[in-house]
Amino acid sequence: MQKILDLTQDSLAESFAALARSARRQRYLYFATIVTLVVIVFVSGLLMAVLAAARHLDYRRGQVVQYATDVSALVDREASFLRRTELTVRYFGTIDTPRPLPPGVADQLRQTGTVSGFVKLPDARFDVLVPESTRAAWG
Structure with a gap:
């Protein structure tokens, strides 16, 4: 046992x-x-x-x-x-x-200082900005 x-x-x-x-x-x-x-x-x-x-x-x-x-x-x-x-x-x-400017452009440029126009070429657009000092120098 x-x-x-x-x-x-x-x-x-x-x-x-x-x-x-x-x-x-x-x-x-x-x-x-x-x-x-x-x-x-x-x-x-x-x-x-x-x-x-x-x-x-x-x-x-x-x-x-x-x-x-x-x-x-x-x-x-x-x-x-x-x-x-x-x-x-x-x-x-x-x-x-x-080349000469188109008619009236020079006068408008002297008076306002800005001008836009067209020339004889197709799609020939131009913009011109002239400052006051330059316009005064032109007379």
Whole structure:
């Protein structure tokens, strides 16, 4: 009878030891799973932050390209205006007598300082503004 009790006690002790090992292993797997999930969430958040930053950089790059295009177009227009002005000044420097003004333009220009009109060319409209100081110098 004692032998049966000793065997039962040994069997129970081994069972409890196996149960304790199993519990430790389950606890280890539980913690490993929790750590893995935390790492996955952290990496996902980091990836989302990197993608958001890249998207913002692409947006800003597009804005910079638009600004550069606008500045380039402005410089091109200014350069074109300067070329036209140079050609106009060069042309009027080479002619002996300038073309006469249409009738009444000179008088209206002296009186009001502004005049609008048309010349013989198709769709050749002109506007002239003259400041008060210039009109006073004309007399």
